Amino acid sequence: xxxxxxxxxxxxxxxxxxxxxxxxxxxxxxxxxxxxxxxxxxxxxxxxxxxxxxxxxxxxxxxxxxxxxxxxxxxxxxxxxxxxxxxxxxxxxxxxxxxxxxxxxxxxxxxxxxxxxxxxxxxxxxxx
Numbered sequence: 001x002x003x004x005x006x007x008x009x010x011x012x013x014x015x016x017x018x019x020x021x022x023x024x025x026x027x028x029x030x031x032x033x034x035x036x037x038x039x040x041x042x043x044x045x046x047x048x049x050x051x052x053x054x055x056x057x058x059x060x061x062x063x064x065x066x067x068x069x070x071x072x073x074x075x076x077x078x079x080x081x082x083x084x085x086x087x088x089x090x091x092x093x094x095x096x097x098x099x100x101x102x103x104x105x106x107x108x109x110x111x112x113x114x115x116x117x118x119x120x121x122x123x124x125x126x127x128x
Contacts, residue, residue: 003085010055011082015065019058021116025083026052027127051098051123053081059107059115069119073102081121098123 009016010023030047060066072079081100104120 007086009084010053011084012065012068013080013082015068017055017057017065017069017119018060018063021056021058023053023055026054049127051096051100051127052103053083053100053121053123054118055121056116056118059109059117066117069102069105073105076101078124079121081123096127098127099125 005022008023009020010025011017027049028051029049031044032047033042034045035042057063057066068079071077078099078101081098083096085095100121100123102119103122104118106118107115108118109115
């Protein structure tokens with residue numbers, strides 16, 4: 001059954017990124033070429049897996065999760081990234097957790113419109 005995209009949330013620790021508008025979660029695996037000279041077709045095995053998260057939100061002063069991201073970025077430290085399929089529930093059904101580093105963050109402040117933030121996170125280590 002399809003779920004509403006509004007139910008998927010990115011949290012930093014237990015704090016939802018405030019006024020979140022969207023998120024893209026990309027999970028991928030390196031493909032290792034295990035073909036031999038005798039093969040006419042290429043053969044592959046999955047290698048290391050990675051997860052990247054891109055999120056955008058309205059800029060909200062005093063947002064706890066955004067403050068934690070700024071602090072982590074400036075210190076070069078990791079945050080606990082939580083991806084939930086029911087961010088508004090007390091006990092969400094599917095949760096993935098990973099240690100992650102902020103790889104990019106920006107603020108867009110247009111002359112006539114709401115200020116927005118964009119954040120990119122790179123998972124490091126095991127995704128549970």
